[in-house]
Amino acid sequence: MKRRSLTAKERLRLFNLHGGICHLCNGKIDGVCEAWEIEHPTALSMGGADDDANMKPAHVHCHRPKTADDLGRLAKAKRCEARYLGARPRKPLSKWKRKVSGEVVLREP
Numbered sequence: 001m002k003r004r005s006l007t008a009k010e011r012l013r014l015f016n017l018h019g020g021i022c023h024l025c026n027g028k029i030d031g032v033c034e035a036w037e038i039e040h041p042t043a044l045s046m047g048g049a050d051d052d053a054n055m056k057p058a059h060v061h062c063h064r065p066k067t068a069d070d071l072g073r074l075a076k077a078k079r080c081e082a083r084y085l086g087a088r089p090r091k092p093l094s095k096w097k098r099k100v101s102g103e104v105v106l107r108e109p
Contacts, residue, residue, distance in 0.1 A: 003044055003050060004050055006038060011038055014038055014052065014055055014056070014057060015029070015031065015036075015057050017052070018056050018057055020057065021057070022036070022057060022058045022059045022062055023039070023041065023056040023057065023058055024039070024058045024059070024062040024063065024066060025059065025062050027059070029057055029059060034059060034060075035059070035060040035061075036057050036058060036059055036060060037057070037058055037060055037063050038055050038056070038057060038058075039055070039056055039057070039058040039063050039066070040054050040055060041054060041056060042054055043070045043074065045070075045074050046070070046073070046074060046077070093107065094107075095107055
């Protein structure tokens, strides 16, 4: 889904709608002295909507680590999806196997 750009008026409306509270740390955002951004609690890439219900203000220093974590989770989800759909084949099993007793034997075909 394409992310829409917000005007200054829309950013201010969302800021006031949520009372100027960072939804990540629940701290008050000083709009004059602190940098803040509009953040999507459910990332767009993970199926979140690009509407008012999924947009909340956050401090920049709170938002950056969350975004990095979201990117890691998205990459893992894509890898799992590719493996599930068969786009990435599984590694073939070795022709050898180790029994519980510790003995190594050839696998049966």
